[in-house]
Amino acid sequence: MSFKAGGAPPRAPLSSRFAGRLSRMTWVDVVVAAAVLVLLYLVLRVGQGTTVRFSTDQSVTVDTDPSRLPYDAARSLLRMFAALAASIVFTFAYAYVAAKSRRLERILIPALDILQSVPVLGFLTVAVTGFIALFPGSMLGLECASIFAIFTSQAWNMTFGFYHSLTSLPRELDELSRSFRFTKWMRFWKVEVPAGMIGLVWNGMMSFGGGWFFLVASEAISVNNKDYALPGVGSYAGAAVTDGDLGKVGWAILTMAVMVIGVNFLFWRPLTAWAERFKNEQSEATEIQRSVVLDFLRRSNWPRLLGTSLRPVGRALGRAARVFGTDDRPLTVDPARRRTGDITFAIVAGGLILWGLVDLGFYLDDRTGLGVFGEPLVLGLVTFVRVVVLVAVATVVWVPIGVRIGFSPRLTRVAQPIVQVLASFPANFLFPIAVWFFLRTGLSIDVGGILLMALGAQWYILFNTIAGAMSIPADLREAMDDLGVRGWQRWKRLILPGIFPSYVTGGITASGGAWNASIVSEVVTFGGTTLTATGLGAYIAQATADGDFPRLIAGVAVMSLYVVGLNRLLWRRLYRLADTRYAL
C-alpha cells in the first residue's frame, strides 16, 4: 500500500442523505418517539406533585390504596434520577477540582474518604430540618431532603472513581492533549470524561442500586417526634407496616421489584452496553456487554437525528468554552511564590478547621459535656460484634456457593442478574416481614438485628465471590485437575487466593453497608410493636427521633470512627495484600 493521492469517494450531498434517512423512518422510530413522549408526560405530571403546599403542622396520612402505587412508584423514581443527576454534577465538579488543584486535593480527598464512611442515615434529620427551612410551606423541602439522602449514598463512590480516572489518565493521552494544544473544555469532554466513562457508568449503577435503600429510609421519617411522609413506594410501605397489613406490604415489595428490575433493564443495561465504546483497548474485547434495548434504539434513526441536531449546540459550547483557556502547564514555577501560596493555604484551611472544632467542642460541652462520647463508644463495640459476626457468617455461607456459581458458566448466567437485583433491592423493605417473624418465634432483636443487617449486606460478598471465581483462568483449574489437586488443598492453593481480591472488595462493601444498616436495623417497628436492640445504631436512631443533636453528633462521629478505623486497620491492608500478592 502507498500514500495515495486523489479525492475521497464521491458522496451524496448532505441534504439528500438527510432526506434519505428521513424517508427510511421505520416502526422502530415511531415506537421510540412514542416512548420518549410518554416519558416526558410522566415526568411533568409527576413532577407537579412536588410543589404541593405543605406546612409542618399538617399531620401526614398516606393513602394505602394499592391503585396509588404506580403514581407513588413514579414519584420515587423521579427522586432517584434527580439524585443521580445531582451526583453526576457533583462528581464532575469535585473530582475535577481535586485532581487539578494540588492544594485543594490534600483536603478534598481525605474529606471524601471520611464522608464515605459517615453513616448517612444519621444525618437525615439535619437534612430534613434544613431543607424544610429552605423551602417554607412547600413539599419541595422534604423532596430535597430525600433526594439529598439518596445523593449522599451515591456521590462519594462515583466521585472517587472519577477522581481516580482523572489522576491515572494514560500519559500519552495527557501529552496528546498538551502537544496539540487542546482547550481545557476539549480535554475534559473529549479525553477525560470518555476515559473515565466506563468507571462512571459502572459506579453509577452500583451506587444507584445502593440508593434504593436510602429512598425507602428517607420517604417516611419522624424527626423531633413529628412524622413526615412523601408520596412514594417507601412511605406507602411504611404506612402499610404501621397498619400491620402484610398484604399491602406485599404489593409494595412487588412494585419495588418491578422498579429495580425495570430500571436495570431499560436504563443501566443499555448504558453499560453503550459504554463499551469507551474501552481504551486497542483490540476487540472478548466479553461484550449487550442490551436488547440499546440494540433497539440503535436500529432507529433517532440517535443520529438527535446527534445531528445537537451538534451545533456542542460546537457553540465548545467555542464559548474557549474562554477557559488552553490545556497547558507553565514550564517554570517560581518556587518562592509556590511556597508562600502553600503556607497561606495551610494556615487558612487549618485555621478554619480548628475554629470549627473548637466551636463544636464548646457546643457539646455546653449542652451535655464531652462525656457524651462515652456511651456511643461502648455501644459501638456491640454493633461492631454484630458486623463481625455478619461478615463471618455471610462468608462461610456465601463463598462456597459463589465459587460454585462462578465456576459454572451456565449457573452464572442465571444467578448473576438475580444477585444483582437482590443486592440493589432495599433490604429495609423486607424488615416488616422479618419483624413479624421475630414476634412469632420470639427471637431477640439483639440477635435478629444481625439478620436484618445481613439482608442487605450479604449480597455484596456473594456477588464479588462469583466475580472472583469467574476470573480464575480455566487453564489454572485444568492444571489443578491434571495434578489431582482437590478438596481442601484445592481451596487453599487455588480457589481462596484466586477469589481473594474480589472477596476483599465485597467484604469492605458489606461491612460498610452493615454499619449504615444498623441505624435502621436495631430499632424496628411492625404494627404497634417496636423492638429495640442494644447498639450504636439504635442510639443514633433514638437521638434522631428525639431531635437530640449533641447525642446525634456524638453517635455519628463515633460510628464514622469505627468505620474508618476498621477500614484502615483491616480492609486497607487486605487490599494491599490482594494487590501485591494475589493479583491474577
Added chain:
Amino acid sequence: MALKALRKLRPTGLTGTTGTPTGPAAPAATPPRAADGDVLLETVGLTKSYAGADGELPVLAGIDLKVRAGEIVALLGKSGSGKSTLLRCLAGLIPTSSGTVSYRGEPLTGANPGTAMVFQTFALLPWLTVQQNVELGLEARGVPAEERARAAVQAIDLIGLDGFESAYPKELSGGMRQRVGFARALVVEPDVLMMDEPFSALDVLTAENLRGELMELWESGQFPTRAVVLVTHNIEEAVLMADRIVVLGSRPYGTIRETVEVDLDRPRDRDAPAFQDLIDRVYRIMTGRQKEARLSGRTEPADQDKRTVAGTPLPAATVDGLSGLAEMVAHRGGRCDLADLADELGLDVDDMLPQVDALDLLGFARVSGDDLVLTEAGSAFAGADVQTSKPLFARAATEVPLVKLITNSLRQRPDAAVRAGFFRDLLAHHFTSEQVERQLETATDWGRYAELYTYDADRQEYRLDEGASAKI
C-alpha cells in the same frame, strides 16, 4: 509508484471533494514558512534531572542542539539515554532543569506551538472515528467545522487512509493506526514533526513499509512540516531516514556523544557499502566508549576492583537471554559478527545490546571491532549443562559490583538477611527510582540463578542462599 502519485498530488489533488483549492486549514497565527537552514528549535546547555537521594540526579546534561528547517534529525540512543526525555523537552511538555529550549528564537514557556507529536503507542482516542481523531488539532485551534473536515479528509487521503474515515481505531491494524497518528500531526502543519519511536510498536514489514512511504513523501517536497525530530533506538532506521544522527550516550547520564552527518542520497540503498559502513560507524559510537573502559578493565585486574556500582550499572538482561546469546556465539565458533547474527534472528542489533553488555560485564565475552568474542570462561559457560553452568555463572557474577555488594552485605550480617530498602537507598544516590528498580530486578535475577542469595518478595528482603558456599 507512490512517488508518482504524490507528484500528482500538489497541483490537482488538494482540490479534493470541495472543488476549491485550499491547503490543509491553517490557523490564523501561522508564522511565515521557514526557509531551509533556519533554526527552528534550539537548546542551550539543557540539563534535566529527577529527584534522587543526594538531590538531583541528571538524566540529560549539557545538551546543545539545533534543529533546522529542511532536515530530519534522529536522536539515537539505548534505553535510559534520555532521548525521549529530550524530545519532550523540545516539545515543551516537560520543564528543563536548567538551560533553555527555544522555538524560532523564543524561549518556551509551555507546550511548543510549533510542534506536533507522533506517539510510539499511537495515542488515538478510541471513542472517536479516524476522521474525528485527525480533526482534533484543528478543533483545538478553533478552525470552523467545515474547513476542518475538508483539511482532515485531505490529510487522510495523503497518508493513504481514505476509506477508513468513519472507522474506529480498534478496527484498524497497527500500521493503519499509526497512519492516523501521522495524519493527525500533519494536518496541523507544525513546523517540526516530533516522532517518538513511531515504528517500534509495529511488526517489521509494516514498519518498513510505513517508513518508506514517509520518506517518499518527505522527498517529494509535499511534506507539510519543515523539519522532523525522530527518536529511535534502531540504528538502521536512523541511518535510513535522518540527515543528522545525534548519538546520545547513557553513562553516567545522557549527553551528546557524537553527531553524525548522513550524506547518502535518497532513496537510500541498504545494501550499498556506504550505508553499511555508516551503520557500523554509528554502532561503534554507540558502544565504543564503554567498550574501551571495559576492555582495559578486563586486562588489568587492579582496575576491576575500581568498578563501582554507580559506574557499571547492570544491563536489563535476564540470565536466560544472556546465556542464549552465549550459546549462539559458541555455535558459530566462539566468534561472530553481531550485525550478521541480529540479521539472522530478524532482530535489530540494538535489541541485543543489553545481552552483549551483560556478557561483557560478566567477563564471558568481549567486543572486538564488530565481532563478539567469547572468552574462555564464556565458552565454558555456554557449553555447560544446567548444573555446571550455575557455579560458573556464580563465579562471574560475584565480580559484578552490585551483586558483589549484595553478597558482601549479607555475609556481614549475623542473620544473613538485608532489607531491599537498604540497597535501594544506596542506589538512589546514583540512579532515579525507576532505574533503581531495574537494577535490583536484574541483580535479583542473577543472584537467584547463581544461588548466591534469595529474595523474599513479601518481606522485601535478601537472604544468603544456604547452599551457596558449598556449591562454588
